[in-house]
Amino acid sequence: MRQAGRSLPEYRALRGTGSILEAIARPEIACEVTLQPVRRYGVDAAILFCDIVVPVHAIGFGVDVVPGKGPQVAEPFRSAADLPRLRPLEDGDIAHVTDTVRLVCAELSSTGTPLIGFAGAPYTVASYLVEGGPTRTFEVVKNLAHAEPRLFAQLTDRLADMAIAFITAQVKAGAQAIQLFDSWAGSLTPDEYERFALPATRRVMEALAPLGVPRILFGLGTGELLGLMATSGADVIGVDWHVPLDLARGRVGDLAVQGNLDPALCVSDVGVALEATRSILALAGDRPGHIFNLGHGVFPSTDPGVLAEVVAVVHAEGRAGVGGAS
Ligand code: CP3
Numbered sequence: 001m002r003q004a005g006r007s008l009p010e011y012r013a014l015r016g017t018g019s020i021l022e023a024i025a026r027p028e029i030a031c032e033v034t035l036q037p038v039r040r041y042g043v044d045a046a047i048l049f050c051d052i053v054v055p056v057h058a059i060g061f062g063v064d065v066v067p068g069k070g071p072q073v074a075e076p077f078r079s080a081a082d083l084p085r086l087r088p089l090e091d092g093d094i095a096h097v098t099d100t101v102r103l104v105c106a107e108l109s110s111t112g113t114p115l116i117g118f119a120g121a122p123y124t125v126a127s128y129l130v131e132g133g134p135t136r137t138f139e140v141v142k143n144l145a146h147a148e149p150r151l152f153a154q155l156t157d158r159l160a161d162m163a164i165a166f167i168t169a170q171v172k173a174g175a176q177a178i179q180l181f182d183s184w185a186g187s188l189t190p191d192e193y194e195r196f197a198l199p200a201t202r203r204v205m206e207a208l209a210p211l212g213v214p215r216i217l218f219g220l221g222t223g224e225l226l227g228l229m230a231t232s233g234a235d236v237i238g239v240d241w242h243v244p245l246d247l248a249r250g251r252v253g254d255l256a257v258q259g260n261l262d263p264a265l266c267v268s269d270v271g272v273a274l275e276a277t278r279s280i281l282a283l284a285g286d287r288p289g290h291i292f293n294l295g296h297g298v299f300p301s302t303d304p305g306v307l308a309e310v311v312a313v314v315h316a317e318g319r320a321g322v323g324g325a326s
Helices: 009-015 020-024 027-041 054-058 080-085 091-108 122-131 139-147 149-172 190-211 223-229 245-252 270-284 304-317
Strands: 063-066 070-073 115-120 177-181 215-218 236-238 256-261 290-294
Touching: 009 020, 009 027, 020 027, 020 054, 020 063, 020 091, 027 091, 027 304, 054 063, 054 091, 054 149, 070 122, 080 149, 091 115, 091 149, 115 122, 115 149, 122 139, 122 149, 122 190, 139 149, 139 190, 149 177, 149 190, 177 190, 190 215, 190 223, 223 245, 245 256, 245 270, 256 270, 270 290, 270 304
Parallel strands: 115 177, 177 215, 215 236, 236 256, 256 290
Antiparallel strands: 063 070
16 A cells, blocks of 8 residues: 555655655665565565556656655646557566565565565556546546547556556566555446456456466445456455445455555544454454455554554454454
8 A cells, every 4th residue: 555655754764855756766775665664563564665657657658756746747648649658668667676576575585474566557547647647536537538438448458568567577576466556446437447447457467367476456435346346357355444344345255355444543543543443353254365454555644653553453353364464
């Protein structure tokens, strides 16, 4: 999960100012940032310090990540004339990321803690490229998808190829699980999701299947989409806090679920956070196939001490060998 301005003081000290892309481009720094929450919290997996816009940045599409704002695209994608700007991703474009993965895996090998690699899902990355930055309305991207479905399919196809290349390189470098972030899928109706997001997502999941690592698919506000997401080929569906975990499981069938503590409940009162944690563990029950996690990224205002207690409770009270916080 994007840890939106990671709450850790050691992160802020190391990260400095400027674009996060500069920190991501330095493998020693990116490795250290990846390991910080593992050391601090003792979580059961590490998530690579990187970003969903790294591949499009690496091929020179003209995107930056502005602190406090998020991704910003200088010349947004608006027509077929923009397609050639999305050339295929080559391993050399992302050597800094695979170097980071190798460093992290070498550090973690003695502990057995796995590294989760990731990429942005085609629809979510397309939303940034078309809108030009974060949006609350998704009006430009949705209108492009409806008005020019063939062009939108070509766009998401190219982004699917990039996600496949990006994730494959991370797994070859040592990542032991992968997550595809379709954070903004919840802006779509089920019908729109089926037409504009699911086909490219499915292609990514199918292409990654031979790698033999668990594939997690996450989106925010996806209550009505969970059943469709479960048909993507993913092994695990990430769930935010809007849907009670037992209901979410009913919607994804036999797949595993990941989630779903509300990050808003982790900012101050440890009692509130632990009560919510315990109620999620109770809903998970004895059934295997639950990865405890937050329902979205950590708020920058979060007290690290609260998260440490959440992890401790999950380890102590979650079903042994199946639960665990990430
Ligand atoms: O904890 C981690 O470092 C995990 C690595 C990670 C980042 N981005 C680093 C980051 C991951 C998994 C992401 C994925 C990502 N990036 C997503 C999908 C997951 C999600 O949270 O929904 C999305 C939508 C993005 C795009 C993005 N990058 C946004 C919207 C922002 C926030 C801008 C802000 O400052 O509020 C970013 C910046 C970003 N990426 C930060 C981090 C730690 C924020 C802090 C910083 O700039 O240091």
